[in-house]
Amino acid sequence: MTPAQSMLRAATGLNLSKSVVERAIKNRMEQTEVADHDAYLQQMTPEELTALVELVVVPESWFYRDPQAFQAMTEFVRTRLAADSGRLVRILSIPCAGGEEPYTMAMVLTDAGIAPGNFMIDAFDISPTCVARAKSGIYGRNAFRAQDLSFRDLHFTSAGDGDYRVNDAIRKQVRFKQGNLLEFDLSTRTGHYDVIFCRNLLIYFDKPTTRAAIAKLEALLMDDGQLFAGYAEVPSFCQHGFSPLSYSQAFGLRKEAAAAAHKQATDKIAPPRAARPTRTVTSPPASAPNTLRARATPTLSPAARAAPATPGTPAASSAPAAAANLLAEARRLADLGDVKAAEAKCRDHLAQHAESAEAYFILGLLNELSNKPQMASEYWKRCIYLQPDHYEALCHLALLAEANNDAAGAAALKARAARIFKRQQAS
Ligand SMILES: C[S@@+](CC[C@H](N)C(=O)[O-])C[C@H]1O[C@@H](n2cnc3c(N)ncnc32)[C@H](O)[C@@H]1O
Structure with a gap:
């Protein structure tokens, strides 16, 4: 992560890509007529930081959103x-x-x-x-x-x-x-x-x-x-x-x-037989397998889903564990902002498992991070083609549809994601 990314994350909490941050800095350097990038960062004042934050937030909203x-x-x-x-x-x-x-x-x-x-x-x-x-x-x-x-x-x-x-x-x-x-x-x-x-x-x-x-x-x-x-x-x-x-x-x-x-x-x-939970969905129990708990996290994260096996365990050398390791490594690199290396891990994984929905999902996240929403969309569509109940990919596609003002498409994707979420929690 660059110092500018860290500074903006500390100020807002937002997980911002390098390109978004650099675009905002370039814009403010033009506005404030500062020619040198380092000088701009060194002269940062609280007021200037506020102006910079304005350029990276996503103030998207409308009346009766999700009524x-x-x-x-x-x-x-x-x-x-x-x-x-x-x-x-x-x-x-x-x-x-x-x-x-x-x-x-x-x-x-x-x-x-x-x-x-x-x-x-x-x-x-x-x-x-x-x-x-x-x-x-x-x-x-x-x-x-x-x-x-x-x-x-x-x-x-x-x-x-x-x-x-x-x-x-x-x-x-x-x-x-x-x-x-x-x-x-x-x-x-x-x-x-x-x-x-x-x-x-x-x-x-x-x-x-x-x-x-x-x-x-x-x-x-x-x-x-x-x-x-x-x-x-x-x-x-x-x-x-x-x-x-x-x-x-x-x-x-x-x-x-x-x-x-x-x-x-x-x-x-109520008598014990009639006692029913009042909700139809429950949170993942602490004992839920990593796959379920990680599936429920729609951010780029060092996902437990594909967590590497403990070093030294025999499983580490088996083919499925090696495949999982590649994906875990891809996520770890993505979290560090190393998009290229993360992409390479995904491609290595796909070379062995051409139908890996998870690899396509991560590629979608990486393209989103690199400000390539069209590519991200293609990867997530591929992901749900391979795994129609991929909750996170559906959520991300819905957000993209919303950003493109496709309210009907977003609503359909959300409804599908909500059904899948309920089903996964119930099981
Ligand atoms: C996509 S809008 C969501 C607005 C509304 N809740 C909705 O769903 O329509 C996100 C907003 O979060 C604000 N924001 C970002 N980081 C924030 C933070 N750390 N604390 C408060 N607001 C924040 C941004 O300025 C932006 O207006």
Whole structure:
């Protein structure tokens, strides 16, 4: 990893490729009229770092993105208020990008008849530009990608030039602030939130950063609260203390301890034969084989899936172990940012196992890292052709489809990934 990559990772947690970082630096060097690369890095100020961060974040969002999560959240808020109608339900949206997600929450809750005094939404994003856009509440066409746009007639006013401004009644339900999840101050907010939305952020983190981010979120969430993640992020939460909820396509989770307490309570009430878990999906048990646990991790990681056999064990010399070693080595090299060497390992592996879905999957990741999305897509398609239930490849293809504004394609891929995830967890 280059010093510039490390600096940006320390500032944001983002797992950024060298080319993305260098492009951003080149852009800022032009803007600030600094000709020398090293001089630019040496003169770095907090303000300049903020400007650089703006160029590497992905502030992609739109109103009613993955709408089932908002329905599930509304159901949960209703349950909270049924138990105590006078309470304030506290909701967190992090990262909120340009405000599309928290404003959608406010619109959905308002439409469900929840009184303004019964809920408050805090919304954070690391990018000051995003937060400023969110506060302005003005949006162009790109934010309105949902098929049903009736919400726009209800909650927006035309701002001219094809733009729309969120109405004040919705705006005052959301408090925006700039903030980095990884540096979140827990002193006043431990166990503070009934509901947290943290969607489409962990996909940009490596494994240790994902773990740190989940620990923050766990601390922020009430013990009996609910958290909504991006569909490709559910497995990471399951590996770090959360259990999936049974909402369909909402990607909701709760703390594992809460799930266990709930089960204990229902077991007490119901006779043993009738006692059933209230969720349809479970997290991978600690004893699950490495293949399953690693399959559930949609990031480039030194995957346990193809972990090398312990040195000196007889298995290390067997053909399957050698093949697994090549893939493990490919992942390790990829994590170090050595794309070329990692690619070479994959190709060596394919020379012996032409139909290895896993090798094609890793090649897809490597091409994504090198900013070649078209090639990445080809490799992932090859991967799911060879192994139709490859969860991670489906997730990555769905993200690519979303980035290409192919909402229908993304939805179909997500639905397929969700079915596979449930099936794998159930088995
Ligand atoms: C793809 S958007 C997701 C927005 C929204 N949650 C959604 O799903 O539509 C990712 C956002 O994460 C923000 N971000 C990146 N690193 C962050 C961090 N460490 N803490 C808070 N926000 C971060 C970026 O600025 C960007 O706006």
